[in-house]
Amino acid sequence: MDVLIIDDEQPAREEIRHLLTQEADLRVVGECANAIEGISAINRHKPDVVFLDIQMPRISGLEMLSMLDPETLPRIVFLTAFDEYAVQAFDQDAFDYLLKPIDPARLDVTLRRLRRDRSPEQASALFQAAAPLKQIPCPGHLRVLLIKVDDVEFATSKASGVHITTHTGSEHFTELSLRTLEEKTPFLRCHRQYLVNPEHIREIAFQEGGGAEIITRSEHHLPVSRRLLPELKEKLGFA
Amino acid sequence: MFLDSLSLTLTLLQQTCVYLVIAYLLSRTRIFIPLMNVAVRLPHRLTCYVVFSAFCIMGTYFGLKIDDSIANTRAIGAVLGGVLGGPSVGLAIGFTGGLHRYSLGGPSALACMLSTIVEGLIGGIFHSYMRGHGRIQTLFNPLAIAALTLAAEITQMLILLIVVQPFSAARHLVEQIAVPMGVANALGAGLFMRILLDRRQIHERQASVFSTKALALATRVEGVLHEGFNIDTSTRVAHIIHEELGVGAVAVTDTRNLLAFIGIGADHHLPGTPITSALTRRAIENNEVVYADGNALAYRCSISPKCPLAASLIIPLLGEERHVIGTIKLYEPRSRLFSTINRTLGEGIARLLSTQILAGRYMQQRELLAQSEIKLLHAQVNPHFLFNTLNTLSAIIRRDPERARHLVLNLSTFFRNNLKRPSEEASLGEEIDHVTAYLDIEKARFLDRLVVEFDVPVALRQCRLPAFSLQPIVENAIKHGTSHLLGVGRVLISARQIGDELHLCVEDNAGLYEAPRESNGLGLSLVHRRIADRYGPPYGLDIACERELSTRVTLRLPLAPTAPMALV
Numbered sequence: 024m025d026v027l028i029i030d031d032e033q034p035a036r037e038e039i040r041h042l043l044t045q046e047a048d049l050r051v052v053g054e055c056a057n058a059i060e061g062i063s064a065i066n067r068h069k070p071d072v073v074f075l076d077i078q079m080p081r082i083s084g085l086e087m088l089s090m091l092d093p094e095t096l097p098r099i100v101f102l103t104a105f106d107e108y109a110v111q112a113f114d115q116d117a118f119d120y121l122l123k124p125i126d127p128a129r130l131d132v133t134l135r136r137l138r139r140d141r142s143p144e145q146a147s148a149l150f151q152a153a154a155p156l157k158q159i160p161c162p163g164h165l166r167v168l169l170i171k172v173d174d175v176e177f178a179t180s181k182a183s184g185v186h187i188t189t190h191t192g193s194e195h196f197t198e199l200s201l202r203t204l205e206e207k208t209p210f211l212r213c214h215r216q217y218l219v220n221p222e223h224i225r226e227i228a229f230q231e232g233g234g235a236e237i238i239t240r241s242e243h244h245l246p247v248s249r250r251l252l253p254e255l256k257e258k259l260g261f262a
Numbered sequence: 263m264f265l266d267s268l269s270l271t272l273t274l275l276q277q278t279c280v281y282l283v284i285a286y287l288l289s290r291t292r293i294f295i296p297l298m299n300v301a302v303r304l305p306h307r308l309t310c311y312v313v314f315s316a317f318c319i320m321g322t323y324f325g326l327k328i329d330d331s332i333a334n335t336r337a338i339g340a341v342l343g344g345v346l347g348g349p350s351v352g353l354a355i356g357f358t359g360g361l362h363r364y365s366l367g368g369p370s371a372l373a374c375m376l377s378t379i380v381e382g383l384i385g386g387i388f389h390s391y392m393r394g395h396g397r398i399q400t401l402f403n404p405l406a407i408a409a410l411t412l413a414a415e416i417t418q419m420l421i422l423l424i425v426v427q428p429f430s431a432a433r434h435l436v437e438q439i440a441v442p443m444g445v446a447n448a449l450g451a452g453l454f455m456r457i458l459l460d461r462r463q464i465h466e467r468q469a470s471v472f473s474t475k476a477l478a479l480a481t482r483v484e485g486v487l488h489e490g491f492n493i494d495t496s497t498r499v500a501h502i503i504h505e506e507l508g509v510g511a512v513a514v515t516d517t518r519n520l521l522a523f524i525g526i527g528a529d530h531h532l533p534g535t536p537i538t539s540a541l542t543r544r545a546i547e548n549n550e551v552v553y554a555d556g557n558a559l560a561y562r563c564s565i566s567p568k569c570p571l572a573a574s575l576i577i578p579l580l581g582e583e584r585h586v587i588g589t590i591k592l593y594e595p596r597s598r599l600f601s602t603i604n605r606t607l608g609e610g611i612a613r614l615l616s617t618q619i620l621a622g623r624y625m626q627q628r629e630l631l632a633q634s635e636i637k638l639l640h641a642q643v644n645p646h647f648l649f650n651t652l653n654t655l656s657a658i659i660r661r662d663p664e665r666a667r668h669l670v671l672n673l674s675t676f677f678r679n680n681l682k683r684p685s686e687e688a689s690l691g692e693e694i695d696h697v698t699a700y701l702d703i704e705k706a707r708f709l710d711r712l713v714v715e716f717d718v719p720v721a722l723r724q725c726r727l728p729a730f731s732l733q734p735i736v737e738n739a740i741k742h743g744t745s746h747l748l749g750v751g752r753v754l755i756s757a758r759q760i761g762d763e764l765h766l767c768v769e770d771n772a773g774l775y776e777a778p779r780e781s782n783g784l785g786l787s788l789v790h791r792r793i794a795d796r797y798g799p800p801y802g803l804d805i806a807c808e809r810e811l812s813t814r815v816t817l818r819l820p821l822a823p824t825a826p827m828a829l830v
Contacts, residue, residue, distance in 0.1 A: 081748070125653075166749070
């Protein structure tokens with residue numbers, strides 16, 4: 024099993040790594056110090072299991088969950104220093120959690136459970152647990168910008184990754200996939216590579232040949248694919 | 263003619279004397295209190311009207327019958343009523359007195375009624391004129407009143423001459439009564455005002471003696487019982503009351519024992535001994551004021567038969583929910599009387615002391631509460647901090663046992679400091695050491711993600727401040743600040759002397775401070791409240807936050823606080 028460790032404290036990562044390397048069938052594919060690095064590493068390494076600390080800078084482990092692509096969700100084992108209500112609230116079967124300092128015997132139980140049932144995480148359970156996104160994390164230099172969903176006009180997927188554009192025209196890179204944003208925000212899919220925030224649509228210009236174009240409040244022109252137009256019109260209430 | 267006039271004057275003056283005696287006796291009653299000042303409000307005017315109408319009518323009855331007319335002192339009531347009550351009151355009194363005179367009949371009945379009304383009006387106009395010119399004191403000047411009344415009498419004579427027919431009869435009447443009535447009324451009105459003035463002075467002197475005594479006492483006992491209700495504070499209070507009231511002796515008891523005794527009989531009334539007096543027990547059990555004046559209710563000392571104290575006033579002191587918590591007792595020896603003033607004062611003092619005792623207890627409770635909150639804060643070590651630290655420790659033990667040992671030492675220093683009694687003061691140096699132990703632990707967790715700098719002048723390390731003030735601020739800067747940074751968190755801890763204040767500053771580079779909601783931020787608000795309670799405004803915490811850049815928490819407190827401000 025490929026394992027990823029996400030914890031902001033280096034000694035804590037060292038500790039769990041040490042315990043995990045005792046197991047022959049486990050391979051630690053990476054360590055991350057925060058949720059941003061974590062999302063990126065999950066997208067990159069596609070680990071089977073993630074050991075995820077809850078208390079982390081700006082974006083907690085719980086918040087990070089809702090930012091992951093539901094299609095490629097790894098198994099999650101939460102780590103926490105204190106038996107939090109937040110963790111207890113989860114269905115025990117859906118998510119496992121370990122208390123720090125980690126008791127090796129308790130870790131064994133977790134690992135046995137993981138070896139027995141390697142099916143991917145139940146996405147439905149996750150969505151029940153995780154709240155809709157209010158803010159979208161965008162990594163900056165040494166900081167994370169948390170951009171309000173309401174301020175975003177549209178999101179687009181480019182070769183360099185997913186970018187969101189705010190109503191002030193600034194563009195930010197995000198680790199979140201378009202699919203995650205579509206699932207977790209009110210954004211509507213208008214094109215294979217575009218999501219639009221319906222609150223920011225100023226007009227839809229229909230073109231000859233059945234195509235259309237969305238013009239946002241700050242004058243951005245977004246393509247609408249012919250295939251998605253009927254669904255879009257229906258969702259906007261003028262079908 | 264002259265002799266006639268003189269004898270009539272003297273007779274009328276005699277009548278006036280009887281009239282004035284009645285006025286004097288009445289002046290000793292409560293009815294007269296409203297009359298000692300100019301009547302402005304309706305109830306006072308009403309009293310004024312009733313009293314002076316009565317005098318007006320009385321003036322008629324005390325008159326002397328001359329032919330079919332009456333030489334009288336009716337004018338005094340009408341004029342004075344007008345002077346004190348204003349034109350409307352004067353007019354009303356004139357009407358009342360005049361109608362009464364009219365009902366008695368005689369050739370001059372109509373003229374007398376008219377002149378009485380005019381006299382009331384004259385008094386009222388004088389009132390309005392003097393008030394309008396800001397010379398209210400003139401209204402109480404007996405000479406001015408006498409002159410005014412004389413003028414009113416002259417007016418009356420003129421009215422008689424005009425109204426009474428035939429003119430010869432009028433002239434005859436006026437010749438007979440003009441001088442006696444002028445003299446008697448002017449003198450009577452002047453003396454009447456003199457009586458009023460005397461009453462007013464006595465009244466004011468009594469009131470001022472009373473309030474001076476009460477104020478002096480209240481000022482001196484203020485705050486004494488805030489320190490608690492015990493032998494020491496009771497003795498101080500008893501001393502003050504004894505000095506201020508000048509009574510024979512003063513005692514203070516709780517519900518069981520005598521706490522203090524000052525004055526005559528102190529040789530055998532010993533503080534600390536149980537209460538023996540049945541009267542005191544009665545006061546405590548029934549929650550009532552017991553007054554043994556030495557006549558109706560005898561006071562006899564329950565300890566020594568030779569005790570010279572013969573009268574006692576026992577007033578219960580009340581605590582929470584009006585429960586009796588003790589008594590205050592005033593004594594006088596056989597040779598002296600209890601003055602009414604001292605009785606009233608005694609009861610007032612008991613109320614004052616009861617309130618003080620209550621306030622003192624309330625303050626003690628509040629202080630206890632603040633202390634226990636701080637204790638709670640001490641005990642309430644952030645569980646995340648504790649378990650994360652243990653987790654760190656478990657990682658470090660494997661790699662570097664020596665460093666792990668160091669961390670364990672830091673942890674024990676930190677917890678040991680935390681268990682100190684929170685009411686204790688500490689030096690800034692000790693606070694910095696406590697914070698350093700805490701920071702060493704945090705640095706072991708965060709490694710190079712946390713950089714801390716100190717800028718504390720050595721000279722300031724001796725400053726005193728309430729223990730456990732700095733650490734919660736630093737912990738807050740890390741927990742809600744730098745630990746949320748992806749990059750390096752920086753915390754700067756500095757101390758400065760600004761004027762006669764000490765400013766402790768904790769600045770982080772996260773800028774994530776948010777005003778606490780109900781539950782969180784307990785640490786900071788508690789530190790603020792403790793400083794603010796102790797030293798008063800403007801001391802406490804100031805928080806300046808520049809979003810995403812920095813948060814700076816400044817703790818202001820007086821430098822070298824010799825005596826912390828009393829908790830009020």
